[in-house]
Amino acid sequence: MKVLVKGAGVAGLTAAFELAARGATVTVAEIRYGLGGNASWFAGGMLAPWCERESAEQLVLDLGRDAADWWDTVTPGQATRAGTLVVAAPRDAGELDRFASRTSGHRRVDEDEIALLEPDLAGRFRRGLLFPDEAHLDPRQAMAALHDKLAAMGVEFRFGADAQHISGFDRQIDCTGMAAEDCGLRGVRGEMLILRMPDISLSRPVRLLHPRLPLYVVPRTDHRFMVGATMIESQSTGPVTARSMMELLGAAYALHPAFSEAGIIETGAGVRPAFSDNLPRVEARGTTVAINGLYRHGFLLAPAMARQAADLAFNQDETKEVA
Known part of the structure; x- marks a missing residue:
């Protein structure tokens, strides 16, 4: 399966990994000319699901409790487990x-x-x-390490590319954040x-x-x-x-x-x-799967949402929503 991932923020990079790890041929298109400049670039990088529960729903804790393990496995040495x-x-x-x-x-x-x-x-x-049990990472170093990991796995990156003009893919994963056409954001x-x-x-x-x-x-x-x-x-x-x-x-x-x-x-x-409830969404419409609404939990929730998006991309029989 050939998949186009739109956006090279943390959502796009983690989605690209989950897809490539399952055997998909993945291309990442990013309108910027390199990593950086997006919301992920200015993130705190705290993998703190228990702290975030103070103002977030239980779902944030449930989805984020394994984030540090994901980052340790995929980009060893990036996450610091000091609480x-x-x-x-x-x-x-x-x-x-x-x-x-x-x-x-x-x-x-x-x-x-x-x-x-x-x-x-x-x-x-x-x-x-x-x-x-909480951890933290440097978002910029983690994104660079994940980019290098993906490149070594054969993922193609097209920086400075408008994904609207790229065709020939079986699936698209929309990780464009505020640039997505979603009036609910x-x-x-x-x-x-x-x-x-x-x-x-x-x-x-x-x-x-x-x-x-x-x-x-x-x-x-x-x-x-x-x-x-x-x-x-x-x-x-x-x-x-x-x-x-x-x-x-x-x-x-x-x-x-x-x-x-x-x-x-x-x-x-x-x-x-x-979104209005401050919770992320993975939605499938036709051949496109969208990840959005990560709010202030990007590096914490992106791995879980990427897994859900990959599940939908490989089993996309009908339009559905996963929260």
């Missing part, structure tokens, strides 16, 4: 209790254990939650910063709970940190706003004052496709 640490200032202790009541898979940690887990946070927080803008601060080291993502602007800080290599993210109902692809910049920097400072001296390496904004 997630959730903390709050003493005045926001109620936020920590609320978060704990809405999630599972965690244990409470005190000030001493926080200092053992993250020495640079010693003395800054009295209580926290550790989600030991809405855009959710997420803004992020990448800071570099040699005086701070973190071993795992740290989430700082705040009633107004919850923050996460995800460690990268070379003392770089991804700080995110806003959640704005907007399809604007413009630069990070001054207000968001100040809020994100202020929250990073609240996590550790040394971030006030960090270098701002990059700012960015991605528009994440979402």
Whole structure:
């Protein structure tokens, strides 16, 4: 079976792998001239299904609990399994209790254990939650590794290509996100910063709970940190706003004052496709299967949705929807 995958974001790349691994001849068409520039490029890369359950449906946990295993198997060495640490200032202790009541898979940690887990946070927080089974990755490195894996498997990439003008395939997998022709989609803008601060080291993502602007800080290599993210109902692809910049920097400072001296390496904004229920969908219509609505859970949910899309592509007898 010859399959055309439209889009080289995380949904398209994971779908291409699942199809190629089952024996399909796969071509990936991407209108951009290389990896990057899409919502996946600006993602946090947290494989945190238990934390996400705080504001997401049970389905997100069910679909995402095996994501770290998938990334470990397909792109060995990309996922770091160090868990997630959730903390709050003493005045926001109620936020920590609320978060704990809405999630599972965690244990409470005190000030001493926080200092053992993250020495640079010693003395800054009295209580926290550790989600030991969660993981994280660098989205850009993971996408590059997956691209190389696919190329080695014989997957053809056509960058700078408009998939509308490509024909001759038995199936198409539409992974174009906000560019898809789906009136049920809405855009959710997420803004992020990448800071570099040699005086701070973190071993795992740290989430700082705040009633107004919850923050996460995800460690990268070379003392770089991804700080995110806003959640704005907007399809604007413009630069990070001054207000968001100040809020994100202020929250990073609240996590550790040394971030006030960090270098701002990059700012960015991605528009994440979402349906009204914030849940992803895999839909089959004719010879096309669409993956969309990954919302803020791209790297977490893409492997499960890619498997569902591959199932439909190989057993496509009637129009159906899988959630």
